[in-house]
Amino acid sequence: MSSVAICLKNVSRSFVSRNGNVTAVRNLSLQLGAGRFVSLLGMSGCGKSTVLNLTAGLLTPDEGTVEIRGEPLAGLNRHATYLFQHDVLLPWKSILENVIFGLRLADAPRVAARDSGMHWLNRMGLAHVAARYPHQLSGGMRRRVALAQNWILNRPLILMDEPFSALDVHTRLQMETELTALWQADAGQTRTVLFVTHDLEESIRLSDEVIVLKSSPGASLVAHYEVDLPRPRDGIALKENSQYRALYRALWNDLQADGRSPQ
Amino acid sequence: MSRRARLFSIRLLLTVAILAAWQWLSSAHIIDPFFFSRPGDIAARIYKMFAAGAVWMHLAVTLEEAFLALLLGSTGGIAAGFLLGRSAFLSDVLEPFIQVLNALPRVVLAPLFLLWFGLGIWSKVALGVSLVFFIVFFSAWRAVRDVEPALIHNALMLGASERQLIAHVILPSALSAIWASLNVSLGMAMVGAVVGEYLGASRGIGYLIAQSEGLFDSTGVFAGMAVLSLVTVCVSAVAGCIERWALRWKASAEIETQGSQRFP
Numbered sequence: 001m002s003s004v005a006i007c008l009k010n011v012s013r014s015f016v017s018r019n020g021n022v023t024a025v026r027n028l029s030l031q032l033g034a035g036r037f038v039s040l041l042g043m044s045g046c047g048k049s050t051v052l053n054l055t056a057g058l059l060t061p062d063e064g065t066v067e068i069r070g071e072p073l074a075g076l077n078r079h080a081t082y083l084f085q086h087d088v089l090l091p092w093k094s095i096l097e098n099v100i101f102g103l104r105l106a107d108a109p110r111v112a113a114r115d116s117g118m119h120w121l122n123r124m125g126l127a128h129v130a131a132r133y134p135h136q137l138s139g140g141m142r143r144r145v146a147l148a149q150n151w152i153l154n155r156p157l158i159l160m161d162e163p164f165s166a167l168d169v170h171t172r173l174q175m176e177t178e179l180t181a182l183w184q185a186d187a188g189q190t191r192t193v194l195f196v197t198h199d200l201e202e203s204i205r206l207s208d209e210v211i212v213l214k215s216s217p218g219a220s221l222v223a224h225y226e227v228d229l230p231r232p233r234d235g236i237a238l239k240e241n242s243q244y245r246a247l248y249r250a251l252w253n254d255l256q257a258d259g260r261s262p263q
Numbered sequence: 264m265s266r267r268a269r270l271f272s273i274r275l276l277l278t279v280a281i282l283a284a285w286q287w288l289s290s291a292h293i294i295d296p297f298f299f300s301r302p303g304d305i306a307a308r309i310y311k312m313f314a315a316g317a318v319w320m321h322l323a324v325t326l327e328e329a330f331l332a333l334l335l336g337s338t339g340g341i342a343a344g345f346l347l348g349r350s351a352f353l354s355d356v357l358e359p360f361i362q363v364l365n366a367l368p369r370v371v372l373a374p375l376f377l378l379w380f381g382l383g384i385w386s387k388v389a390l391g392v393s394l395v396f397f398i399v400f401f402s403a404w405r406a407v408r409d410v411e412p413a414l415i416h417n418a419l420m421l422g423a424s425e426r427q428l429i430a431h432v433i434l435p436s437a438l439s440a441i442w443a444s445l446n447v448s449l450g451m452a453m454v455g456a457v458v459g460e461y462l463g464a465s466r467g468i469g470y471l472i473a474q475s476e477g478l479f480d481s482t483g484v485f486a487g488m489a490v491l492s493l494v495t496v497c498v499s500a501v502a503g504c505i506e507r508w509a510l511r512w513k514a515s516a517e518i519e520t521q522g523s524q525r526f527p
Binding site for chain 1: 323409411413414417418420421423424427431432435436467
């Protein structure tokens with residue numbers, strides 16, 4: 001449990017834009033223990049997604065290093081899957097084909113892949129829509145398919161970029177429960193989740209740790225909180241909990257301070 | 264009456280009305296039948312052409328030229344579009360050259376093609392290719408560049424190689440745009456074949472039209488035109504069937520999202 005899954009050391013990254021260079025991440029150092037559920041919390045546009053893309057290997061840092069399970073990251077992060085904010089199911093593939101897409105890319109035999117895909121669809125309560133296409137499903141169902149598409153590959157790291165931000169509140173709470181159940185169902189809880197969100201309550205409900213980033217100039221570390229609340233966590237009962245309220249206030253103050261800071 | 268049947272009868276009525284007006288205007292010498300001919304005469308001429316049988320050979324030659332032009336032009340266009348769409352460097356280097364080539368009016372190349380490739384079918388194919396290539400190339404290029412980046416990132420994270428990325432994500436995503444350009448190209452391939460024949464050939468529908476024109480035989484010109492358009496429409500219809508099959512995931516998406524608004 002004490003091994004390090006993700007380690008960022010003094011990472012900086014900037015982008016060239018019309019108004020000159022914009023620093024998205026500035027001198028950021030992070031360490032994520034294996035098997036932990038960690039949220040990156042910050043205001044919109046503070047560079048959270050850039051941190052995620054750096055961890056995924058979709059971006060390379062200008063300075064600093066990214067280490068995944070003790071090894072410096074070169075190219076794409078093959079230990080991780082990435083749940084994107086946008087809908088990324090392929091519209092021309094059926095639900096089952098979408099779920100097993102990663103397996104098929106790795107040349108898994110068709111029959112075995114389909115069996116595994118059906119198993120996952122059953123688990124997500126979606127077996128009855130296996131032959132349908134993504135546009136025929138609701139937003140919540142599509143997110144479940146995306147979860148299955150990621151989880152089926154059984155990789156030790158799961159990166160998530162505000163995956164439930166487009167859902168209505170009710171569906172969102174349901175999805176959070178399902179995500180937590182999936183994550184806890186892993187034997188030995190070895191899967192590490194890095195979850196990006198701007199929703200303060202969501203970060204507390206889901207995580208073991210919350211890392212607060214401030215936006216200017218460029219994402220940098222503000223604070224790091226342990227969330228020591230018992231699981232399973234009930235979104236409503238939690239609001240009565242004094243520990244939750246103290247944490248909420250602390251996170252709120254951190255975000256407020258960032259909102260007031262000069263750009 | 265169903266919507267389909269109503270549409271069909273209106274279209275039929277419109278066709279009959281236009282042809283009848285033409286026939287009457289020409290017969291009453293309000294327009295000169297020497298220049299404008301008459302639908303009745305044209306129909307009779309088409310019947311005679313097919314009864315005599317020689318027209319089949321000419322039609323086959325024109326279709327062969329158009330088909331080869333479509334095949335070579337679109338294959339080249341798609342390949343070049345993918346290559347430049349996936350390589351920012353290549354597309355930066357080559358873009359001005361392509362723009363210049365595309366700005367060239369292709370029809371003026373026809374005499375050159377006749378010199379280079381002779382009076383046979385290949386000069387017509389070359390003209391067709393020069394027309395088809397750019398239409399397909401530009402739409403393939405744009406379609407490849409416009410693929411949703413999140414789809415590409417997701418496939419990459421799931422482990423796709425460049426080849427798999429093209430097969431599973433980019434090609435299907437670009438397919439509907441490319442197909443639309445192929446539909447336009449079909450007409451252009453026919454234009455290439457006919458214009459080529461028109462300028463110098465001993466076979467083909469374009470040659471027949473040119474011959475009729477030389478004899479001031481407007482009926483023959485109209486008959487050739489009618490045969491060409493009918494054949495092109497038939498080929499387009501077959502292409503439409505294939506398209507509906509290949510893009511069936513999309514068709515059902517459109518019906519489900521727009522159906523209620525289009526057919527209240």
